[in-house]
Amino acid sequence: MPAVLTVDLPLEVLTTDQMARADRLTIEGGVPAMTLMENAALALAKATSQILQRTSGRRVLVLCGPGNNGGDGFVAASLLRSQRYKVRVASLARLEELRGPAARAAAAWPGAVTSALECEFEGADLVVDALFGTGLARDLDADACDLVRRLNRWRRASGQNVVSVDIPSGVDGTTGAVRGAAVEADATVTFFRVKTGHLLLPGRLHCGALACAHIGIRPSALETLHVSTFINAPALWRSDLPLPQIEGHKYSRGHALVVSGGASFTGAARLSAAAALRAGAGLVTLASPSDALTVNASALTSVMVRPADGARGLAAVLTDERKNAVALGPGLGVSEESCAKVETALAPQAYRRAAVLDADALSSFAHDPERLWRATRAAPGPVVMTPHAGEFARLFACCENDGACRSKLDKARAAARASGAVVVYKGPDTVVAAPDGRASILPSATPWLATAGSGDALTGIIAGLLAQRMEGFLAASCAVWMHARAAEIYGPGLIADDIIASLPHVWRELCGR
Numbered sequence: 001m002p003a004v005l006t007v008d009l010p011l012e013v014l015t016t017d018q019m020a021r022a023d024r025l026t027i028e029g030g031v032p033a034m035t036l037m038e039n040a041a042l043a044l045a046k047a048t049s050q051i052l053q054r055t056s057g058r059r060v061l062v063l064c065g066p067g068n069n070g071g072d073g074f075v076a077a078s079l080l081r082s083q084r085y086k087v088r089v090a091s092l093a094r095l096e097e098l099r100g101p102a103a104r105a106a107a108a109w110p111g112a113v114t115s116a117l118e119c120e121f122e123g124a125d126l127v128v129d130a131l132f133g134t135g136l137a138r139d140l141d142a143d144a145c146d147l148v149r150r151l152n153r154w155r156r157a158s159g160q161n162v163v164s165v166d167i168p169s170g171v172d173g174t175t176g177a178v179r180g181a182a183v184e185a186d187a188t189v190t191f192f193r194v195k196t197g198h199l200l201l202p203g204r205l206h207c208g209a210l211a212c213a214h215i216g217i218r219p220s221a222l223e224t225l226h227v228s229t230f231i232n233a234p235a236l237w238r239s240d241l242p243l244p245q246i247e248g249h250k251y252s253r254g255h256a257l258v259v260s261g262g263a264s265f266t267g268a269a270r271l272s273a274a275a276a277l278r279a280g281a282g283l284v285t286l287a288s289p290s291d292a293l294t295v296n297a298s299a300l301t302s303v304m305v306r307p308a309d310g311a312r313g314l315a316a317v318l319t320d321e322r323k324n325a326v327a328l329g330p331g332l333g334v335s336e337e338s339c340a341k342v343e344t345a346l347a348p349q350a351y352r353r354a355a356v357l358d359a360d361a362l363s364s365f366a367h368d369p370e371r372l373w374r375a376t377r378a379a380p381g382p383v384v385m386t387p388h389a390g391e392f393a394r395l396f397a398c399c400e401n402d403g404a405c406r407s408k409l410d411k412a413r414a415a416a417r418a419s420g421a422v423v424v425y426k427g428p429d430t431v432v433a434a435p436d437g438r439a440s441i442l443p444s445a446t447p448w449l450a451t452a453g454s455g456d457a458l459t460g461i462i463a464g465l466l467a468q469r470m471e472g473f474l475a476a477s478c479a480v481w482m483h484a485r486a487a488e489i490y491g492p493g494l495i496a497d498d499i500i501a502s503l504p505h506v507w508r509e510l511c512g513r
């Protein structure tokens with residue numbers, strides 16, 4: 001798998017409506033729509049010819065749709081033809097149905113145009129998919145679905161490349177959903193800014209290598225769009241990254257407390273504790289039930305172990321105000337006692353303590369999520385919750401079933417609003433959402449991350465960053481990225497311990513040394 005977590009893409013991520021507004025503002029500001037289309041086609045032709053040079057291909061088939069996405073295709077076809085590629089064009093619409101810049105682009109194409117529904121892919125070295133872009137408004141009809149499926153079958157059978165213009169046709173640019181059928185591309189060239197549908201599954205899996213081209217829309221257009229979704233990349237949180245100071249000491253780097261389960265369930269909390277230390281917390285203590293003290297103490301060296309039985313025992317350990325971040329959930333057990341421990345950890349108090357809730361700390365409230373929201377809303381410091389899809393569905397049924405929530409991003413945002421907490425909705429396209437509306441989307445994650453203990457390591461990294469007083473949304477986003485990058489660096493064969501062992505490499509990359 002290529003290292004995509006370090007690829008440079010602009011930070012802001014737009015919905016298709018926001019992109020249409022950016023286009024409109026730019027055109028109203030005096031840049032002709034045709035100029036934007038020509039710039040888009042230039043970027044597309046460049047990306048296409050780079051692939052053709054690599055594969056020694058000469059024959060290109062351009063599939064054009066009924067809107068401006070098709071217009072980009074016509075202009076790119078003309079450009080590629082002028083570079084002496086052998087170009088065929090097939091259109092989904094009759095040429096007299098085209099409007100505006102798309103009609104002008106089609107009129108300027110000097111070659112023949114055949115029907116896309118009847119076109120043959122045989123003989124092509126590369127297909128340009130310019131059928132539908134950000135204007136896709138409904139599911140593809142049966143004929144268009146059939147065309148897309150034929151294209152996908154040909155690509156798999158021939159091993160040839162497909163390059164999508166703006167977004168693979170059939171992918172909803174805002175939600176990432178497949179509207180009937182969607183092109184499977186090897187590369188996608190989008191314009192100005194990446195759209196949410198490029199990053200959310202299943203859309204992301206259709207894009208192939210994603211590139212974003214400048215087409216003449218000024219970044220100042222973003223000011224009126226109120227963008228609150230970002231790619232989860234170092235540029236989002238790097239300036240807030242806590243780095244040890246020469247004059248500092250271990251207490252100034254924060255003290256994380258991880259709550260262990262009983263004697264038979266201690267491994268998960270120990271993984272979290274080790275990850276919190278590697279994430280840079282100055283000290284980490286494991287609060288352990290008495291029956292698990294021996295096993296915990298004998299398995300740990302740099303993590304301290306303190307006895308804590310039940311919610312009262314936890315309250316006693318937490319009277320130490322230096323313990324400024326607490327993590328609960330891994331191996332905790334689903335029980336009323338776990339609910340009481342969570343409420344103890346979140347109880348209002350004079351000092352600002354951060355909390356991370358994962359796994360059983362969430363599942364224990366599945367029968368009464370409102371009880372958890374009362375505690376998270378009243379908590380004195382930032383609270384981060386890290387549900388995977390199953391936990392999310394149990395806890396946030398209200399957001400799952402809300403008709404207004406059309407994507408994973410919408411659901412995570414609604415959950416963050418309901419709970420007043422930062423919600424890390426885990427998965428291959430992990431979304432981090434803050435109650436104030438900010439959200440980040442992880443652009444990639446290796447499937448090797450789906451391994452036992454991986455979530456426990458993430459919980460620990462978040463706790464470690466929170467202990468160093470990083471702001472909740474940024475700490476959660478940074479932890480999600482570090483976790484994924486550690487796994488990407490390690491590669492195949494990864495187990496949870498390797499994520500923790502790889503964190504120093506991630507720190508070296510981030511610190512530039």
Ligand SMILES: NC(=O)C1=CN([C@@H]2O[C@H](COP(=O)(O)OP(=O)(O)OC[C@H]3O[C@@H](n4cnc5c(N)ncnc54)[C@H](OP(=O)(O)O)[C@@H]3O)[C@@H](O)[C@H]2O)[C@@H](O)CC1
Nearest residue numbers: 023036037066067068069132133134135136137138139166
């Ligand atoms: N200035 C700009 O704006 C720039 C835009 N650029 C490019 O334009 C693209 C956006 O163009 P767009 O808005 O024309 O939409 P597009 O994606 O081509 O498709 C809409 C067309 O399809 C139709 N249609 C929709 N759904 C359908 C369905 N399921 N099945 C069948 N038909 C369906 C819909 O017609 P409808 O029937 O809904 O009236 C309409 O005709 C963008 O992705 C980028 O590539 C660049 O050139 C840079 C400058």
Ligand SMILES: [K+]
Nearest residue numbers: 132165167169
């Ligand atoms: K397309």
